[in-house]
Amino acid sequence: MPENVLSVTDMHKIYPGGVHAVRGISFEVNEGESVAIIGSSGSGKSTVLRCINRLIEPTEGVVRLRGEHINTPGADINDVRSRIGMVFQSFELFAHLKVIDNVTLGLRHVRKMSKVEAEEIAMSVLERVDLLDRVDAYPGNLSGGQKQRVAIARALAMRPEVMLFDEPTSA
Numbered sequence: 001m002p003e004n005v006l007s008v009t010d011m012h013k014i015y016p017g018g019v020h021a022v023r024g025i026s027f028e029v030n031e032g033e034s035v036a037i038i039g040s041s042g043s044g045k046s047t048v049l050r051c052i053n054r055l056i057e058p059t060e061g062v063v064r065l066r067g068e069h070i071n072t073p074g075a076d077i078n079d080v081r082s083r084i085g086m087v088f089q090s091f092e093l094f095a096h097l098k099v100i101d102n103v104t105l106g107l108r109h110v111r112k113m114s115k116v117e118a119e120e121i122a123m124s125v126l127e128r129v130d131l132l133d134r135v136d137a138y139p140g141n142l143s144g145g146q147k148q149r150v151a152i153a154r155a156l157a158m159r160p161e162v163m164l165f166d167e168p169t170s171a
Contacts, residue, residue: 002032002033003031003066004030004031004066005030005031005066005162006063007027007029007062007063007067008025008026008027008028008052008063008064009061009062009063010024010025010026010062011025011026011051011060011061011062011063012059013044013059014059021044021047022047022048022058024061026061029162046089049086049166051071052164053080053081053084053086054070054075054077054080054081058071065084065161066161078110082160083160083162084164085162086165086166087155087165089166089167091139091151093139093154094139095138095140096138097139099126099131099135099137099138099139099142100119100122100135100136102150103122103125103150103154103157104119104121106154106157106158118157125153125156128156129153129156131146131149131150131153
């Protein structure tokens with residue numbers, strides 16, 4: 001039986017002013033599954049993803065990663081974020097950093113890897129997304145699709161337990 005990796009139970013997000021962006025969503029994701037959240041613009045899809053990785057806090061509900069309640073006040077938010085990879089709709093690459101540095105940043109600062117070790121992992125994931133020829137390029141010199149692949153490589157390099165994609169077809 002596949003292991004439950006992610007569980008969201010009765011998640012709500014109410015913004016100041018009473019905007020109820022997410023209303024009681026619940027779902028589970030098992031090991032190896034791909035799940036899509038589909039809805040119209042403004043329906044709360046991005047809000048759900050941001051609540052899962054704790055960029056914003058849900059107003060109500062429980063998020064569990066491999067059974068661990070990760071949205072409690074005592075949960076280590078940095079540990080949670082290091083276990084959940086996210087590719088943002090606008091990719092959120094650092095414009096002043098080369099591709100290789102965008103991919104190694106989390107490895108060096110969060111995982112505390114040496115530059116050599118981080119670059120070895122980065123080169124491996126950049127090869128997987130067919131960007132070895134762009135390691136020294138800056139984001140401003142990349143196409144939208146290349147930026148998206150750098151963002152994917154950056155997330156994969158951290159070896160997350162779960163990957164979240166916000167607008168995966170945007171590029």
